[in-house]
Amino acid sequence: MIEDKNPQRTSISELGEFGLINHLTNIFEIKHQSTVKAIGDDAAVLDFKSKQAVVTTDLLVEGVHFDLGYMPLKHLGYKSIIVNLSDVYAMNAKATQVTVSIALSNRFPLEAVEELYEGIKFACDLYKVDLIGGDTTSSNKGLLISVTAIGEINPEDVVYRSGAQPNDLLVVTGDVGGAYLGLQVLEREKQVFQVNPQNQPDLDQYSYIIERQLKPEARKDIPKLLKELGVKPTAMIDVSDGLSSEIIHICKQSKVGCNLYEDKIPLDPQTISTCEEFNISSTTVALSGGEDYELLFTISQEDYPKIKANPSLTIIGHMTQESEGMHLITRANTKIPLQARGWNSFDKA
Numbered sequence: 001m002i003e004d005k006n007p008q009r010t011s012i013s014e015l016g017e018f019g020l021i022n023h024l025t026n027i028f029e030i031k032h033q034s035t036v037k038a039i040g041d042d043a044a045v046l047d048f049k050s051k052q053a054v055v056t057t058d059l060l061v062e063g064v065h066f067d068l069g070y071m072p073l074k075h076l077g078y079k080s081i082i083v084n085l086s087d088v089y090a091m092n093a094k095a096t097q098v099t100v101s102i103a104l105s106n107r108f109p110l111e112a113v114e115e116l117y118e119g120i121k122f123a124c125d126l127y128k129v130d131l132i133g134g135d136t137t138s139s140n141k142g143l144l145i146s147v148t149a150i151g152e153i154n155p156e157d158v159v160y161r162s163g164a165q166p167n168d169l170l171v172v173t174g175d176v177g178g179a180y181l182g183l184q185v186l187e188r189e190k191q192v193f194q195v196n197p198q199n200q201p202d203l204d205q206y207s208y209i210i211e212r213q214l215k216p217e218a219r220k221d222i223p224k225l226l227k228e229l230g231v232k233p234t235a236m237i238d239v240s241d242g243l244s245s246e247i248i249h250i251c252k253q254s255k256v257g258c259n260l261y262e263d264k265i266p267l268d269p270q271t272i273s274t275c276e277e278f279n280i281s282s283t284t285v286a287l288s289g290g291e292d293y294e295l296l297f298t299i300s301q302e303d304y305p306k307i308k309a310n311p312s313l314t315i316i317g318h319m320t321q322e323s324e325g326m327h328l329i330t331r332a333n334t335k336i337p338l339q340a341r342g343w344n345s346f347d348k349a
């Protein structure tokens with residue numbers, strides 16, 4: 001479906017491992033004082049002075065987490081950075097460094113890896129993080145990418161999943177469900193394309209949800225915004241597996257219950273219209289879809305006036321006593337238990 005715009009194929013073996021690493025990484029510039037030594041020694045050296053460091057890793061496997069049939073390598077590089085930065089922001093921290101490790105099968109020419117690194121570079125520049133190292137190896141089958149993201153934070157600003165209190169408000173940024181639907185559209189078009197390769201799909205009406213899937217953004221702006229508003233969330237998590245699974249994580253770790261209001265869940269108009277077309281419930285998509293990379297957090301009721309007018313923030317519910325359980329209050333005003341049907345990489349086997 002994605003055309004090969006770059007038919008040139010240079011074998012990686014021509015460069016050798018060190019030649020490849022150097023070729024891929026010499027265009028990256030260092031942006032942070034905390035990066036004392038980046039690529040080129042046995043290990044990177046970082047100095048956060050009086051701040052604390054947060055560290056998070058994700059591993060992405062071809063055929064499990066991404067499909068190169070519709071995911072251009074540049075987007076994959078970009079997204080592999082974004083999904084990790086999202087975890088850093090979910091701690092209320094500032095992302096500062098990343099490492100990138102790749103395992104390549106011999107079907108990838110140099111040009112393909114260059115494309116991947118173009119996306120990585122684009123994300124590093126936009127989100128202002130330093131590439132400080134990684135590892136490069138071969139794989140028998142498929143592509144693997146592992147990214148580690150590092151961030152810094154004042155110790156008093158760290159937000160865990162475990163701090164929510166009964167009566168706290170539950171808040172989500174942006175809108176949810178779009179990325180999952182974007183994937184459904186891409187999967188459908190891939191099948192159409194396999195039957196008839198001449199068919200050039202017209203995806204204009206799905207541009208927003210496809211972008212949510214192929215080129216997601218992490219909420220770098222939110223820790224900064226919350227600081228400006230003078231709000232410290234009591235608990236926070238990023239929405240990678242679907243709203244309901246993330247709410248359940250906060251509830252379980254904070255030992256509280258929750259009422260989530262169906263009519264408050266923020267949805268983009270394209271998400272709503274595409275749900276109608278696919279004949280699926282937009283609430284199910286929002287609750288179970290995943291990969292939105294929005295932030296979900298709880299705040300004390302006292303902070304309500306500080307956030308209420310903000311267009312990026314939607315109050316979708318409130319926390320309760322643990323004994324009251326975790327519920328969705330539907331538009332028809334019925335109360336149904338929240339279930340975690342988030343995306344789980346072990347479900348697909």
Ligand code: ADP
Binds near residue numbers: 021025101132135
């Ligand atoms: P070592 O043999 O000690 O593991 P490598 O030869 O693998 O060292 O790496 C040399 C340097 O290049 C190190 O600084 C390492 O972090 C960096 N590096 C290796 N692979 C990558 C990659 N894919 N992206 C970014 N940096 C890399």
Ligand code: MG
Binds near residue numbers: 134135136
């Ligand atoms: Mg190595």
